[in-house]
Amino acid sequence: MKKLSKKFFSQDPAKVAKNLLGCILVRKLNKKVISGKIVETEAYYGLKDPASRAYKGKTKVSENMWESAGTILIYMVHNQWLFNIVTGKKGKPQAVLIRAVEPISGIKFMKRKRKIPRLCSGEVKKLASGPGKFTCAFGIIKEKYHGLNITKTKDLLIIPRKENFKIASSKRIGVARDLSQNLRFYIKDNQFVSR
DNA sequence: AGGAAGATCTACT
DNA sequence: GTAGATCTTCCTA
DSSP states (O other): OOOOOHHHHTSOHHHHHHHHTTOEEEEEETTEEEEEEEEEEEEEETTTOTTSTTTTOOOTTTGGGGSOTTBEEEEEETTEEEEEEEOSSTTSOEEEEEEEEEEEEOHHHHHHHHTOSSOOGGGGGGSSOSHHHHHHHHTOOHHHHTTOBTTTOSSEEEEOOOOOOOEEEEOOSSOSSOOSSOOEEEETTOTTSOO
16 A cells, blocks of 8 residues: 655645645554544644744754654643644744544444444444544554654555535634634535544 | 534534 | 533643
8 A cells, every 4th residue: 555755744834734735644552453543633834833832942852843844742631632734944943734634444443442332323423523532533552652653653644636526615623823824724515624 | 721623423403 | 503611732930
């Protein structure tokens, strides 16, 4: 299987965020495969962006944003792990946040991770419909992936996929001081985006 | 020591 | 749909 290249991530974060929609995120563990389609993303501009962790300069949390494209940045907010991928050139802090995925395989695993004992069929859409829920469902934790490069990891990868859909955009969610432009992107009319 | 943070769940209007 | 309580790191004083 072909996965996304470093070149893919070396572009403007808003562009990467849009191109990431519809791609398949895969996590392999043991003999199980957990996968889902990316349906919602947000772009973050480091230095000019008050909502970015890099806004106030390098800290222990944000230092990975200065690494090269494809580096995985995970940090915790409100007891949730948020999963970011660094984009652009090395030394220029920018990133894309994965906000929601549509579960494809490993749904049992996700349910167990999310600790939803009796999940009605209609509630699969809530399994990974949010940045914290998605990392939880995929079992992604900071100790394992923080600082790695997603173009190199063998058990975590993103596969490109062509598909026809409309991309919608909006203001980012939960951001105290947002920029004037729309930096949240999602697949229009998809049931698995947050809210 | 105190507070903020890119969120989520639950319970309501 | 909105509102409030709650959670864990790490930054600032």
